[in-house]
Amino acid sequence: MSATSAxxxxxxxxxxPGGIAAAVxxxxxxxxxxxxxxxxxxxxxxxxxxxxxxxRRYPHGAVFAAWMARLERSGCVVWSGSQVVDLAAPGRLRVESESESRDVEFERLILAAGARERVLPFPGWTLPGVMGAGGAQALVKSGLDPRGKRVVVAGSGPLLLAVAAGLTRAGASVQGIFEQTPLSRLAGLGLRMMLTQPGKLAEGARYRLQTLRTAYHFSSWVKQVEGRGRVERVWITSGGKDRALDCDWLACGFHLVPNLELPRLFGCKIVEGYVAVDALQQSSVPGVxxxxxxxxxxxxxxxxxxGQIAGLSAAGCESMALALALQRRRQQKFALHLDRAFALRAELRGLPMERTIVCRCEDVTHSALSACASWREAKLHTRCGMGACQGRVCGAATEFLYGWKPADSRPPVYPVRVPTLAAETDAAAVARR
Ligand SMILES: Cc1cc2nc3c(=O)[nH]c(=O)nc-3n(C[C@H](O)[C@H](O)[C@H](O)COP(=O)(O)OP(=O)(O)OC[C@H]3O[C@@H](n4cnc5c(N)ncnc54)[C@H](O)[C@@H]3O)c2cc1C
Structure with missing residues (x-):
């Protein structure tokens, strides 16, 4: 069984946005x-x-429409519903879609796999009605109706305000926004943004105007969720005091972490949690x-x-790419400031109780993981990270809770269908011959 190829x-x-700009x-x-x-x-x-x-009716919609128009005119081939699962051979990706698995060969590869939310475990976090903050937003964008729902938004990061605004616009009753970072750090970030990112600051102000009826609390975080069969109440801790809020949904995420499965699979150098790149966005792996x-x-x-820098560089237009260096530097500095402003406080490591589940795919508890010394040991002894999400949820949590370094990616990097697996096995057999 062999995969078709292009x-x-x-x-x-x-x-x-990064991938679209690069491709265009x-x-x-x-x-x-x-x-x-x-x-x-x-x-x-x-x-x-x-x-x-x-x-155009939505935030950032005009920018989206402009890039999509360019994408359409550019002649770029778009494969949606196609997940990269492996490097089948040097210069050849294995891609799985709903109906088939196929290979795609490249001269130059640009990885733009984005980020996901960091989800931390606390008692009750696996109850129905508890979701990631961005997850709640994605569900609502995909058609889930939040009208009449009482929602608590909590965790950390700029996404909380965007999510609270989006939920409010869609008709939810947001009960409060609870940010773990102290106000002083956010004020520092705000001051910097005034000088370097006025547009983003204005966007934040717009979201705040849309949520003015909702209190925005700092140095506050979810301690526990209670409910019979689904979330009914959230306990919030703030300034050493705990209080309960009744709600239907909890939307909770602790900033974002990059999706490093593909860069790790290719062997790209990772420094302090991100892929290290040069001025033209090239990783340590030639051509990637x-x-x-x-x-x-x-x-x-x-x-x-x-994205534009990487795309121009892949097309041999290095000087045009380097002309964007100043913009790039400003945005990269902003990313550093965001990381500092929303760094997680040590108290959050104390959230899980002994019986709190940390790996929800395999039902592995905090007490079972506390007995392990590394991510590898935890996988071997408890099956943590071996379930359907393959560590994409619990991996970032265990890194924060226990200080474990994630292991390298092993192919296929996502769960695949049997025919794809068979093609993988065939390719391995050919390579051995
Ligand atoms: C849940 C969530 C919600 C967010 N909501 C907002 C918001 O409302 N406002 C805001 O300003 N910012 C938001 N952000 C931040 C936003 O992601 C970034 O600002 C921006 O979109 C980053 O662009 P990107 O191109 O790097 O990645 P992304 O936009 O994340 O795009 C990455 C793409 O890569 C694809 N991908 C990943 N792995 C593979 C693979 N193996 N094979 C094929 N495709 C793959 C994904 O499906 C995804 O479409 C959100 C982030 C998250 C995680």
């Missing part, structure tokens, strides 16, 4: 480009669910560039400028 000059994995500029410069994404349509996280015709959240959590503008 060949392009440039392949871009991930069709969020490379295709406009005359390269044969393939842009592929696991989701049903291009857009990534921030533009999820937008359609070119109606996008990384952009967007993979190189630092910095948001839309960072993803767009880095």
């Amino acid at each position: 060949r392009f000059d440039v392949v871009v994995a991930g069709a969020g 500029v490379a295709a406009e410069a005359g390269k044969r480009v393939c842009l592929l994404d696991a989701n049903a349509a291009p857009g990534g996280q921030i533009w999820r669910g937008l359609r070119a015709e109606t996008a 560039a990384c952009v967007g959240e993979l190189t630092g959590i910095g948001g839309l503008e960072k993803a767009l400028v880095e």
